[in-house]
Amino acid sequence: MTNSLAMSLGFVGGGVMAEAILSRLIASGTSQAKDIFVREISDQRSQYLQDEYGVSVCSSFEDLTSSVEVLLLAIKPQIFAQNSRDFTLPSDSKVRLVLSIMAGTSINAMEKIYPETPIIRVMPNTPATVGSGISALALGSQASDSEHGISQTIFEAVGSVVTVPESSMDAVTALSGSGPAYVAIAVEALSDAGVSVGLPRAIASQLALQTVRGSADLLHYSQIHPAVMKDKVASPGGTTIAGIAALEKAGVRNAFIEAVQAAYHRSRALAQLSED
Secondary structure (H helix, E strand, O other), X not given: OOOOOOOOEEEEOOOHHHHHHHHHHHHHOOOOHHHEEEEOOOHHHHHHHHHHHOOEEOOOHHHHHOOOOEEEEOOOHHHHHHOHHHHOOOOOOOOOEEEEOOOOOOHHHHHHHOOOOOEEEEEOOHHHHHOOEEEEEEEOOOOOHHHHHHHHHHHHHHEEEEEOOHHHHHHHHHHHHOHHHHHHHHHXXXXXXXXXXXXXXXXXXXXXXXXXXXXXXXXXXXXXXXXXXXXXXXXXXXHHHHXXXXXXXXXXXXXXXXXXXXXXXHHHHXXXXXXX
């Protein structure tokens, strides 16, 4: 059963991820369009969101904050960093919770702008745009169980939700944030492999994509360990174990580990730059 959000929600920024969240909130019945407000600098984009989803468009940040109880920051982090004074809450603000999906912007940096308002930092990923994402929440020092629940309700509209300490956010970024790109490379490589053994490109691509998708579904619904599924497919002396041996020889497993580690270190470096 879908939880309902009995609060008004305001988006600062109306980009792809903001659209994914607000559209899923409305489609799932979690929120009503009349309770969603957007402040987007592009008039064309604002008009599109208003026409497509029936949400309200605000002409200024002050107008937005006087209309909503939950504020969701969905703008580029450099815009926030360079213009942070423009995003302080005015005296007539109704905002009681600030959520941020700005990559690399720490809770500490946001608490300097919103010292009296609970803050929750969120890292969603791109599958959220089709309702199959996973979002990691990190709670600020003032965020209560109630605010935690509100953020969970919002992001469950676009997929699964986990809660982590903020110190784990760089690791989350490296795994689930960057992960869709790793999976895309794996699907592309499987398609190329199919072509290399004689399959037409269209058939190879369909087989590769559905194999990855179906295997993920099988792991999800059966709750078995990946190694168990691998062993069930690989029969003694068969084709699958020969393929697995080739993958291990090529170091594919270690390549995934190194990719996540490289992304993790890059995320930490970028976060440090934003703090300096």
